[in-house]
Amino acid sequence: MLETNLERIKHNLETLSSFNSTPGKGYTRLSFSPEHRKALDFLSKACESMGFEVMIDPVGNFRAKLKGSDPGAPPIMCGSHIDTVLYGGKLDGAAGVVAALEALTVIKEQNVPIRHSLEFIAFVEEEGASFGGGLIGSKALVGKYTVEDLKNLTNDEGLSFYEAAKNFGLNPDELEDYVLRKGDVKALLELHIEQGNVLYTKSIPLGIVEAIVGIKQLAVTLTGKANHAGTTPMNLRRDALVAASNIISFVEHCAKHEAFDTTVATVGKIWCFPNVTNVIPGKVTFTIDIRDIKTEGIQRVEQLIKEEVKRISDERGLQYSVNLVGESDPVKLSEKVVSVIQRVAEKLNVNFLRMNSGAGHDSALLTEVTDVGMIFVPSIEGISHAPEEDTEYEDLKTGCDVLLNALVDLAQ
Numbered sequence: 001m002l003e004t005n006l007e008r009i010k011h012n013l014e015t016l017s018s019f020n021s022t023p024g025k026g027y028t029r030l031s032f033s034p035e036h037r038k039a040l041d042f043l044s045k046a047c048e049s050m051g052f053e054v055m056i057d058p059v060g061n062f063r064a065k066l067k068g069s070d071p072g073a074p075p076i077m078c079g080s081h082i083d084t085v086l087y088g089g090k091l092d093g094a095a096g097v098v099a100a101l102e103a104l105t106v107i108k109e110q111n112v113p114i115r116h117s118l119e120f121i122a123f124v125e126e127e128g129a130s131f132g133g134g135l136i137g138s139k140a141l142v143g144k145y146t147v148e149d150l151k152n153l154t155n156d157e158g159l160s161f162y163e164a165a166k167n168f169g170l171n172p173d174e175l176e177d178y179v180l181r182k183g184d185v186k187a188l189l190e191l192h193i194e195q196g197n198v199l200y201t202k203s204i205p206l207g208i209v210e211a212i213v214g215i216k217q218l219a220v221t222l223t224g225k226a227n228h229a230g231t232t233p234m235n236l237r238r239d240a241l242v243a244a245s246n247i248i249s250f251v252e253h254c255a256k257h258e259a260f261d262t263t264v265a266t267v268g269k270i271w272c273f274p275n276v277t278n279v280i281p282g283k284v285t286f287t288i289d290i291r292d293i294k295t296e297g298i299q300r301v302e303q304l305i306k307e308e309v310k311r312i313s314d315e316r317g318l319q320y321s322v323n324l325v326g327e328s329d330p331v332k333l334s335e336k337v338v339s340v341i342q343r344v345a346e347k348l349n350v351n352f353l354r355m356n357s358g359a360g361h362d363s364a365l366l367t368e369v370t371d372v373g374m375i376f377v378p379s380i381e382g383i384s385h386a387p388e389e390d391t392e393y394e395d396l397k398t399g400c401d402v403l404l405n406a407l408v409d410l411a412q
């Protein structure tokens, strides 16, 4: 069996995590930022030095190809995302990017015969930290986002993904030519940190993902009346923030008690206007992120929240809107690819657990066009989307070895 090089993995991870706009306060690499540019330049150099064919697609997905012996055989893709959340960790996305780069590097270095080409991919804007919704690179790649959609996805400054991509030197108008259809790709493999504590608490070094949660993200806006905080009696107020606080409490209650054990819901972002100490809040917008491995769990929570938004707004004389920010369905991964990964883990004598993913991944979108498999490595204390996010290097190396050998198995 083949082996990856831990020193190179460490070096590449450290380099990638140095492209960070918030040093000392976690890791931040937002899409189309100077740090994103540096990360792409680093990947380009690393791939070109290995003789891989490098290309950045019209929306910013970085791709590099190691050619197989059969030009007619569809490629196998491998990678993860290059962006981070604000103040996040150094491994979410980056671990899978470095792992894929390492796997292709070993295959090339050791002249491992492959029939199918291998394509390294670093997806753009998986987190949605800038343009909302998330999974934008993969949605565009499988045709779920059109150029028009990209014009409607905007950041907090009102700049659209489309414009930002153009400013970054890309040409999103050419997206259609790059959309993948069924049969274009034989399989896709992604290594990722688990981001939960299942593997860590059980001391199991490897997770083989069977299914990925569905996600629905909404934005709720409540409009009341801004007024003087000292002169407006309590019974004459239309306070949008108090209404929002009631709804936010309901979101937690609803996910906890009204759906399944697997259902979760989070309000993670809020804007309050005018956001002034002595003014009654006239308008509030907040996001809701609902997830479940079962579609019915998401649907039930969404329905109950919408009813509660209406009830509370009516009661308090507010106007309201609930808009869809982004969604992806729960998906099952390919049993074929899962069994290849499992066979490799058994051959390498690696203890593993078949499990579900509570985090969203670009892999979920790729199931629309190809067979997908995912490998998880343990997250220390189950922490992720936070500066403390970490994985033991030994576990990361194990995951990389499994990824490498599974890729070779699929490519031959």
Ligand code: GLV
Residues within 6 Å of the ligand: 126, 127, 134, 358, 359, 360, 361
């Ligand atoms: C991405 O990390 C997500 O699960 O939101």
Ligand code: MN
Residues within 6 Å of the ligand: 085, 092, 127, 359, 385
């Ligand atoms: Mn993430």
Ligand code: MN
Residues within 6 Å of the ligand: 081, 092, 093, 126, 192, 360
């Ligand atoms: Mn991720």
